[in-house]
Amino acid sequence: MQPGEVLDGRYELVEQIGEGAFGAVWKARDARIQRLVAVKVMLPGGSGSPKDAARFAREVATAGALNHPSIVTVHDFGQHRAADRPLFFLVMELLDGAPLSRHLADGVPELDRSLAWAVQIARALATAHRAGVVHRDVKPANVMIQSSGAVKVVDFGIARSGHVDDGVTSTNVIVGTPAYMAPERFENRSLDARSDLYAFGCLLYELLTGRPPFRGTLYELIRQHAEVRPTAPGDLRPPVPPGLDALVLDLLAKDPAARPADADEVAERLLRIAGPTGAAWAAGAADTYGHRPTVLDAHAAHAAHAAHAAAEQDRYVLARRQEADTLLARAREEVTRLREGFEAEAAFLRRQAEQEVTDIRTRTESAAQQILADARARGEQLERESAARAAASLRQLSEAEQRNDLLSRQADKLRGDAEQLRRSVDNARRQASDFLADAVAKAGLGPAPEPRPQPVDPPAQQRRKLPSVQELLSGRARAGERGPQSPEGEQGRRR
Numbered sequence: 001m002q003p004g005e006v007l008d009g010r011y012e013l014v015e016q017i018g019e020g021a022f023g024a025v026w027k028a029r030d031a032r033i034q035r036l037v038a039v040k041v042m043l044p045g046g047s048g049s050p051k052d053a054a055r056f057a058r059e060v061a062t063a064g065a066l067n068h069p070s071i072v073t074v075h076d077f078g079q080h081r082a083a084d085r086p087l088f089f090l091v092m093e094l095l096d097g098a099p100l101s102r103h104l105a106d107g108v109p110e111l112d113r114s115l116a117w118a119v120q121i122a123r124a125l126a127t128a129h130r131a132g133v134v135h136r137d138v139k140p141a142n143v144m145i146q147s148s149g150a151v152k153v154v155d156f157g158i159a160r161s162g163h164v165d166d167g168v169t170s171t172n173v174i175v176g177t178p179a180y181m182a183p184e185r186f187e188n189r190s191l192d193a194r195s196d197l198y199a200f201g202c203l204l205y206e207l208l209t210g211r212p213p214f215r216g217t218l219y220e221l222i223r224q225h226a227e228v229r230p231t232a233p234g235d236l237r238p239p240v241p242p243g244l245d246a247l248v249l250d251l252l253a254k255d256p257a258a259r260p261a262d263a264d265e266v267a268e269r270l271l272r273i274a275g276p277t278g279a280a281w282a283a284g285a286a287d288t289y290g291h292r293p294t295v296l297d298a299h300a301a302h303a304a305h306a307a308h309a310a311a312e313q314d315r316y317v318l319a320r321r322q323e324a325d326t327l328l329a330r331a332r333e334e335v336t337r338l339r340e341g342f343e344a345e346a347a348f349l350r351r352q353a354e355q356e357v358t359d360i361r362t363r364t365e366s367a368a369q370q371i372l373a374d375a376r377a378r379g380e381q382l383e384r385e386s387a388a389r390a391a392a393s394l395r396q397l398s399e400a401e402q403r404n405d406l407l408s409r410q411a412d413k414l415r416g417d418a419e420q421l422r423r424s425v426d427n428a429r430r431q432a433s434d435f436l437a438d439a440v441a442k443a444g445l446g447p448a449p450e451p452r453p454q455p456v457d458p459p460a461q462q463r464r465k466l467p468s469v470q471e472l473l474s475g476r477a478r479a480g481e482r483g484p485q486s487p488e489g490e491q492g493r494r495r
Contacts, residue, residue, distance in 0.1 A: 001026070001041055007080040007089055011039050027094060030075075037075060040090040057331025060090055064327060066131055070124035072144070072154045077327075095154075097147050101140035104206060108237065114207040115244075115274040117143070118200075119267055120151035125200060126263035128153075129193035136191075138199035139180045140206060179212045183226045183254050194256040197266060201251025201259075208233040208240055213252060226254065243273045 001024070006012045011028045017038070018025035028039040060077040067073075076091035100117070103109060109117075121143060128135060135142075135156060144152040176185060182198035184191055205213045213230035214221055230252050234240035247269050253259045260266050 001082075001087075005082075006031075007039065007041070007087075008078045011037065011089070011091060013039065023090070028091075030091070036094045038092045038094045040092065041080075042088045057088075057328070057334065061325075061328040061331060066128050066133065066156075068124055068127040070120045070151045070153055071127065072152045092154075095144045095146060095152055097145050099141050100143040100145055100203075100207075103145055104140055104210065108210040109207065111208075111240075112274065113149075114204075115270055116149070117145065117151050118204050118207060119270045119274065121153060121200065121203070122263045122267035122270060124151070124153040125193075125196055126267060128156075129196070129263055134191060134193055135196050135199075136185075137176045137180075138196050138203060139177050140203055141177075143203070178218055178221045179214065181221075181225065182256070184256060186222050186225065192256070193262060194259045197251050197259050197263060198253075198256075200263070200266070201248055204251065205230065205233055205248055208244070208248070209236045241273050243269070247273070 001013060001016075003013055003015055007028070010032050011030060014027045014029060014036075016024055017027050023040045023042045026039045026041060028037050029035075030037050057077070060074060064074040064077075072095065073093040074090065075093065078089055078091075080087045080089060108114075121138075125135065125138070133156070135153070137155065138153075142153065142155045144154055146152065176199075180199040180202040182191070182195040185195055202212050202214075205211075214224040214228065216224065230249070232240075232245040233248055234242070234245045247260075247266070250258070250260055251266070260269070
């Protein structure tokens, strides 16, 4: 929502001034009768479901049926379509002043002023309870203090009317503000007006001391509300009248049966504690905070209050109840219509979703089959490539083995040739030694050597017989002896 937007062709939004549990509050201008009003619009996060519509319609029926000076006045209720979704709105009187929570943030108020405010709140709750309405969220933030000193109880968004829960408020869900909730609210027990009295006791405790009776985390608050007896307000902020301490502790009783019978009794006890001056404050006889009424004014205001309370019960309750029933019946008809539209739209969306799921399943199965066929073909190709590589590897291995055998035979042949050569060298060496010894003996330089047996090669190793060194030397010596006396020798020397 934006400033300047017009709801239902009538209510022009000016500025946002607050936000509650279920909606944002705007200052708006009623174009039809040219007055400023407060418009509560369901938060943008709302779903616009039949349950939301029923919750909002119930707030209208609840608050609209409660006609009391200390309860905010409801003017209108409507529905505005924005961004293809309905927004429900509630039109109320525009209040000046500030919430009680802001006053408490500035410090603990004077005792007379606190009692005056408390009496007005108690009277407002008494009117709601006589109409069968339980507020269920009584706290300082839901009490507006106007500049005149008058009190307005606001935000019946989670109130409960009658004894039947119509299913609008979720079960088994904590609805409210834990610091101000009665013990039975956490235990899903049946609740009645005495739960509001407990919350009012927490609010009155904070008015007197500056803080609620219990503080901590959610679990600590649940335990303290159920088990811990609160400290008397007078022990934290003396002096508090003893009767006021007793009233606060009665309101904060763990057992609902031990609390005051109704809010009217609470208002009467507060009036007795406040005295004539406080009663005049509560009746709204003060023009400003600085003016103190007289005792005569106080007695007159007290008498007027008694007469007003009696007349109020006769004048408003039945008429407002009938109006509430009519408005609630209309709201339920609207809820039925919205539910039928919602169910039809849900059925259409369900069929559409089922068709989409079927299409997706078909496409998925086709794609899966194609992937499986591709994988099978790829597997067969890989098997053929693997078999070809294996055959090539086997051929390479066979060729390597053949080359290895050939190299082994060549190596054996080379080893045989080397052995033959070694023997030839040994024979040549022996023959040279024998030749030298023979030459020495023939030259007369020593005795003739004894002949040594020549080694005989095995027949398989005999290739050709080389002349021994001795034969070579003997032939050279004969050639030398023949050479000097014969022409052949001389010719040989010349050559």
